[in-house]
Amino acid sequence: MNYTLEIIVKVPMKDFILKFDNPDNMKHWQRGLISTEHLSGNPGEYGAKMKLIYQMGKREMELIETVTHRKLPHEFHGTYDAKGIQSIQENFFEETPEGHTKWISKSEFIPLSFTMRLMTVLMPSAFKKQSLLYMKDFKNFAEKGVSVSHA
Template sequence: MNYTTEIIVNVPLNTFIKKFDNPENMKHWQRGLIGYDYISGTPGDIGAKMKLNYKMGKRNMELIETITHKKMPYEFHVMFDTNGMHNIQENYFEETPEGHTKWTSKSEFIPTSFILRMMTLIMPGTFKKQSKKYMQDFKNFAEKGTSVSNAKT
């Protein structure tokens, strides 16, 4: 399953990248994030791996993030792996004529389990909605300083 989401964040590109490229800020825009640990590589560099732990309702989820391409401030690509799913995400950033930042995210979800294969076929909107929610939460954090760190998931 492939899809693209976009959002305009009303901050300059350099401000956007400073907030986006700081793992300490993830808790402010990634609902349910409990914590993260570096596994290998130099943090923030291509090839670096990080384990991300989330609590979604009553369910715990662990993702392994691998940075696959980084050309800041314009491109940041990662892979996420978890039980039953492989996700490739390509993020592109550009400054608008108004001095804001346009964030385009291309997502590819490759299910590796039957149940998740069915979910991507039956409920693709759920994945798109989640991606858009993270982007909106980042926008609120970058523009207004609003954090989701205490929000219910």
């Protein structure tokens, strides 16, 4: 399952990247994030691994992020491995003529279990909706300083 989302964040690209590239800020725009733990490599650099734990409704979900490409301020890509599914995220950043930042996110979800295969077939909009929510929450955080950490 593949999709692409775009959003305009009304901050200069330099400010966008400073907020986006700081793991301490993740709690402010990734709903349900409980904790992060650096596992290996130089944090945020190519090959680095980080464990992310989320509360999704009544269950906890653990992801392992691996940075697969980093060419900031224009590109940041990673894979996210969880039980039954792998996500490949490619993020592209462009400066708009108004001096804002256009964030283009390309997502691919690869189901690794029967249950996840069913979810990607029967509920593809749920994945897209969650991705868009994170992007909108980042926009609110970057533009207005609004945090979802207590939401």
